[in-house]
Amino acid sequence: MISADAFLRPARARGFDFYTGVPCSFLTPLINRVISEPALDYVGAASEGEAVAIAAGAWLAGRKTVVMGQNSGLGNMVNPLTSLNFPFRIPTLMMITWRGQPGLADEPQHELMGEITASLLALIGVGHAAFPKRDGDVEAALEAAERAMAADDLPFALVLEKGAVRDDGLEQPERVPPPRGERTELSRGGARAARVAVLERFLALVPEPAAVIATTGKSGRELFTLADRPQQLYQVGSMGCAAAMGLGVALNTERPVVVIDGDGALLMKLGTLATIGACAPRNLVHLVLDNGVHDSTGGQATVSASVDFADAALSCGYAAGIACDELAGFERAFAQALAGPKPCLVHMRIKPGSVANLGRPTIKPKDVARRFRAFLA
């Protein structure tokens, strides 16, 4: 057994000072120490997959990151680990607990994941090793993890057994909810615009220094086709993770950050609204292009017709929420979002459909990530 500081201090000396994750009782001593230590940043995520995406954003903005979670939450991480970190080659150190370790008496829900934790990590291409059990082993464990991440630019996991770290208590500030943000209603109920027309207006209005993250599917493909720029990142996979990545970026840059989301994608990870509301980055604009369907996969309806994303964002702590439709409404809404209090969500209702023979980003995700990172540096 080691103390949390015996690990966290040398990790910090190596630059690992951005932590995000979801608690597990095996992780309690480490997470509590991270939260209690003012020199370390910690973002409590709504899900472990969200944490992976937040960390990816923080890495793009130059941080060395650690994702913490239960092996049960490894299931939640599989999507971003395989379709975000892998194609974009984004490393992060992971601390994964080993509930259900064979031979350990544990709850039935951990039995299967306990058996397959190591093989699942291997299967998805995440290198892993045991979390150090003695103070004297910490440096070597960190060195090996850093070497592995430098070799393949991929995440590396340290797997924590029960009782690996001593509990030293928790000091955390009380969360004071912000006053409710302001709603602006700009919807006129007129003809809905096509996504590509909105993106054209977006490109005309977005300030040069702003970093832009586009959700998976046709949003990113249309944006790329209209204008490929180094400050744009197209999330080719990891559906629902654009906002979490945007949060990770926004918390670590002074630049404006704009996330272009889809209704289907946002509904997939709605919890991220609450994480963004709680972290309250003052530079984040969350633009939701709501066509009411999964347009990229053939137009199957989402449930967004009964969802007011501006109200949802305000209920989750955003400083502003704007509802709009029509191109003129979008222009006003986006200008207000850029100039006004943030985080701000702009809910723009659009019509389904895309352009014929739409292309895909021809630049590789790995290069998109490095170009974007250089832009932010």
Ligand SMILES: Cc1ncc(C[n+]2csc(CCOP(=O)(O)OP(=O)(O)O)c2C)c(N)n1
């Ligand atoms: C986890 C996951 N599930 C499903 C898909 C397949 N998929 C790709 S884009 C898409 C639709 C996204 O819908 P929305 O966010 O509303 O954007 P739109 O296509 O309408 O622009 C789906 C279901 C995926 N890429 N990843």
